[in-house]
Amino acid sequence: MSDADQLIARQHANPHAYLGAHPENGSVVVRTFRPAASTVEVVAPDGKHSALEQVHPGGIFEGHLKGVKLPYAYQLEVNYGDSGTITIDDPYRFLPTIGELDVHLLGEGRHEELWDRLGAHVRELDGVVGTAFAVWAPSARAVSVVGDFNFWDGRIHPMRSLGSSGVWELFLPGVGEGAHYKYEILAPDGEIRLKADPVAFETELPPKTASVVHDPKHEWLDEAWVAERRESSALEGPMSIYEVHLGSWRLNPLEGNRALTYLELADELSAYAKDMGFTHIELLPVMAHPFTGSWGYQVTGYFAPTPRFGSPDDLREFVDRLHQSGIGVILDWVPAHFPRDDFALARFDGTALYEHADPRRGAHPDWGTLVFNYGRHEVRNFLVSNALFWLEEYHADGIRVDAVASMLYLDYSREAGEWVPNQYGGNEDLDAVGFLKEFNEVVYSRSPGVISAAEESTAWPGVSRPTYLGGLGFGFKWNMGWMHDTLAYFQHDPIYRRYHHHELTFSLVYAFTENFILPLSHDEVVHGKGSLLTKMPGDRWQKLANLRSLYAYMWAHPGKKLLFMGQEFAQEVEWSENRSLDWHLLENPEHAGIQSLVRDLNAAYKAEPALWEMDFDGNGFWWTEANAADDNVIAFARRTKDSERVALFVGNFSPAVRDNYRIGLPRGGRWREAVNTDATYYGGSGVGNMGGVDAEAIGWHGQPFSAEVTLPPLAALWLIPDADDGPEEDA
Structure with missing residues (x-):
C-alpha cells in the first residue's frame, strides 16, 4: 500500500516521512493531507504563494519548490470552497518534541518525569506556539490526535511512531490551552478506539470524557x-x-x-x-x-x-x-x-x-x-x-x-x-x-x-x-488491627467489657513493629456501619461519653492520628457522598462539646512532645495499669527521648465514678489534668480532680509515686506534671 493510501486509510505509522517538506531531485517537495480541501498553497516566509497540485483524490496535495533550503518555515493556505480559507503552520515540518534520551528512558521505564514528555504540552517551536502531543501505545498500528480543532476527524492529524519505545508524537501549531482532544488508535485487530489521554492534565466534567489541554500558570507562595x-x-x-x-x-x-x-x-x-x-x-x-x-x-x-x-x-x-x-x-x-x-x-x-x-x-x-x-x-x-x-x-x-x-x-x-x-x-x-x-x-x-x-x-x-x-x-x-479491636471493645456494653479488656491492650503487643497511623477513616462510617456515635452503646449520654473517651484514648496512644470528617462533632448518621455533613448539629451543645474536645485534644497533643516524640520506640511507652479488667480501667505513660517530659493516660470505661482510685505515677509533684473528657464544657457530668492531683511517695503499679485519683464515668484523663520539681523514674 502506498504512503498516500496508508494515510487515507488511517494506517500510516510515520506520516512525517511522507508529509511536510523533503529534499527531492535538487528541489524541495511539500506534501500535505487536507481532506475536502479545494486548493492548497504554500506561503513562504516572505509571503510568496506557491500552489500545490492534488495528486490523490483522497486529499493529498504536493508541489516542488525551487531555491528553497531546509528547514523551511512555511505555512499552508487551505481553501475549503464555500467553507472558507484558513492559514496554518504545517504540523509535519517540525522535528520531534521528544529527544533521544527521553525515548531511551521511556522505553526502559526509567523516566521519572514522564509527565514532562507525554501528554499535551503548550510549547513554542521555531517561533510557533502550539501543543506537543505524545502518547504510549506500543501495539497500535496508527494513532491520530482528534479534537475540536480538527472536527474530531482522525484523518487530519496522524502521529508519528518513535520506534520501539511505543511512543507516538505530534506537534500541532495553533492548538492551545482549553482545547479538547482524544487519541484515535488503530488497534492490531483493525478496530478503531477513541481514548482519553492517560497523561492528560485536565479533563472534561463528567459525563463528558475528553481530555483538555492545560498550561499551568499558578505561582507558588509556599x-x-x-x-x-x-x-x-x-x-x-x-x-x-x-x-x-x-x-x-x-x-x-x-x-x-x-x-x-x-x-x-x-x-x-x-x-x-x-x-x-x-x-x-x-x-x-x-x-x-x-x-x-x-x-x-x-x-x-x-x-x-x-x-x-x-x-x-x-x-x-x-x-x-x-x-x-x-x-x-x-x-x-x-x-x-x-x-x-x-x-x-x-x-x-x-x-x-x-x-x-x-x-x-x-x-x-x-x-x-x-x-x-x-x-x-x-x-x-x-x-x-x-x-x-x-x-x-x-x-x-x-x-x-x-x-x-x-x-x-x-x-x-x-x-x-x-x-x-x-x-x-x-x-x-x-x-x-x-x-x-x-x-x-x-x-x-x-x-x-x-x-x-x-x-x-x-x-x-x-x-x-x-x-x-x-x-x-x-x-x-x-493500624487496621488497632482500629478493629478498639472499635470492637467500645461497642460492647460496659458490663461486658471486662471480658474483652485485652482487645484494648493487645495493640501494644505490636505497636512498635511498624510506624503506625491510627485511622478512624471513612471506611468505618459507610455501607451500613453507621457513624462512630451510633456504634457506641448505652443511652444518648453514654454514647457521647464513650465517644469522648475513645478520642482521648486514641490521641494518647502511640501512633499518628487520622479522623474522618464529621466525626469530630459526632455526626449522627453514616456518611454519604450525596449530602453535606450535618453542620446544624453544632447548634446542640452536646455535639459542640465533642468538637471542642477534639480541638482541645489536638492542642494538648501538639503541646506535649511526650505524646508524639517516641511514637515508634517502645522505650517511650509503659503500662502503669493494664490488667484492671473488672474495673474497665487502663493507665499508661509516655515520655520524650530525654525523659524530660512525661504524660499519663487514665481511662475509666465503665459508667461508675471511681473515687480514690490509686494510680501509679513515674515522678512526684503536682500533676495537672490537661484533659478530662467528663468536663461539662464537653458535655460531661463534671466529675474530676479540681484540675490536678499531688503525687505521694507511695509505690504503686510499679511506679515510685502514686496518687488517689477520682476517675469520671466513661471518661479519660490526661495527667501532665506541672513542673519538673520531682524525681523521675522510668518503669
Whole structure:
C-alpha cells in the first residue's frame, strides 16, 4: 500500500516521512493531507504563494519548490470552497518534541518525569506556539490526535511512531490551552478506539470524557513551607490528620446545595482545619474519575484533578493556601486497580497494555476493575512518575496508597483455581512488591520530608521499614488491627467489657513493629456501619461519653492520628457522598462539646512532645495499669527521648465514678489534668480532680509515686506534671 493510501486509510505509522517538506531531485517537495480541501498553497516566509497540485483524490496535495533550503518555515493556505480559507503552520515540518534520551528512558521505564514528555504540552517551536502531543501505545498500528480543532476527524492529524519505545508524537501549531482532544488508535485487530489521554492534565466534567489541554500558570507562595518540610521528619513530629471528601464536606445551600469549589474550600477548609488544630488534611482521591459514587477510588485520569470543583490551577491554589495556613495536604492514591471504562486505560491500544491479559491476575473480583501489570516496566514508570507528579507539580505533602493488601497477594479475594502462584509457588505478588519498593525509594529520594502511607490490613512484615532492611519502604502504615479491636471493645456494653479488656491492650503487643497511623477513616462510617456515635452503646449520654473517651484514648496512644470528617462533632448518621455533613448539629451543645474536645485534644497533643516524640520506640511507652479488667480501667505513660517530659493516660470505661482510685505515677509533684473528657464544657457530668492531683511517695503499679485519683464515668484523663520539681523514674 502506498504512503498516500496508508494515510487515507488511517494506517500510516510515520506520516512525517511522507508529509511536510523533503529534499527531492535538487528541489524541495511539500506534501500535505487536507481532506475536502479545494486548493492548497504554500506561503513562504516572505509571503510568496506557491500552489500545490492534488495528486490523490483522497486529499493529498504536493508541489516542488525551487531555491528553497531546509528547514523551511512555511505555512499552508487551505481553501475549503464555500467553507472558507484558513492559514496554518504545517504540523509535519517540525522535528520531534521528544529527544533521544527521553525515548531511551521511556522505553526502559526509567523516566521519572514522564509527565514532562507525554501528554499535551503548550510549547513554542521555531517561533510557533502550539501543543506537543505524545502518547504510549506500543501495539497500535496508527494513532491520530482528534479534537475540536480538527472536527474530531482522525484523518487530519496522524502521529508519528518513535520506534520501539511505543511512543507516538505530534506537534500541532495553533492548538492551545482549553482545547479538547482524544487519541484515535488503530488497534492490531483493525478496530478503531477513541481514548482519553492517560497523561492528560485536565479533563472534561463528567459525563463528558475528553481530555483538555492545560498550561499551568499558578505561582507558588509556599517556599518557606516546602523548605521546612524538606528539613523535617514526619516520624518525630505531631501528626493529626483530618480526612476529607471534598464534594460533601460542606455544600452551598444558597446555590442549590452545590459542592464548594477548590477556591472556596481553600478558605473555608483551611480555616476550619487550623481552628481545630489538625496538622494535615487527607483528601479522598482528587484524581479525575467518572463516577461520583466511587469517591474517587476508580480513577480514569491519573494526572488530572477532578474538574467538579474547578481547574487544575484552582487545586494548586487550594494546596498553596493550606500550606500558608500551616496545614499539610496528603492525597489518597490508587495504584491497585482502575475501572473498565472504554474511553480510559482499559485495553488502551487494543491489547492488555496497562492491565494483565490473564483475568486471574488482571481482573479484580471485589470491585469489577482491572489490576495494573506491575511486571511491565513502562507501567511501573507510569505509576511512579504519577506519584511524583502530585508531589512536585501540586506540592502535596504525602501520598497514602489505597488497598495495598490487594496488591501484595495474588489470591486476594480469590478462591482456589482463580489465581496464579508466583515462580516460587507462593501467593505473594512479587511484581507488586518490587513496584512498591521502587515507588518509595524514588519518592523519598526526590522529595525528602514527604509522607508515604500504606493502607495495609494484613500482617505483611516491614511495610514501614526501609527497603535496604527488606521492608516495603513506606513511611507509615495504617493500624487496621488497632482500629478493629478498639472499635470492637467500645461497642460492647460496659458490663461486658471486662471480658474483652485485652482487645484494648493487645495493640501494644505490636505497636512498635511498624510506624503506625491510627485511622478512624471513612471506611468505618459507610455501607451500613453507621457513624462512630451510633456504634457506641448505652443511652444518648453514654454514647457521647464513650465517644469522648475513645478520642482521648486514641490521641494518647502511640501512633499518628487520622479522623474522618464529621466525626469530630459526632455526626449522627453514616456518611454519604450525596449530602453535606450535618453542620446544624453544632447548634446542640452536646455535639459542640465533642468538637471542642477534639480541638482541645489536638492542642494538648501538639503541646506535649511526650505524646508524639517516641511514637515508634517502645522505650517511650509503659503500662502503669493494664490488667484492671473488672474495673474497665487502663493507665499508661509516655515520655520524650530525654525523659524530660512525661504524660499519663487514665481511662475509666465503665459508667461508675471511681473515687480514690490509686494510680501509679513515674515522678512526684503536682500533676495537672490537661484533659478530662467528663468536663461539662464537653458535655460531661463534671466529675474530676479540681484540675490536678499531688503525687505521694507511695509505690504503686510499679511506679515510685502514686496518687488517689477520682476517675469520671466513661471518661479519660490526661495527667501532665506541672513542673519538673520531682524525681523521675522510668518503669
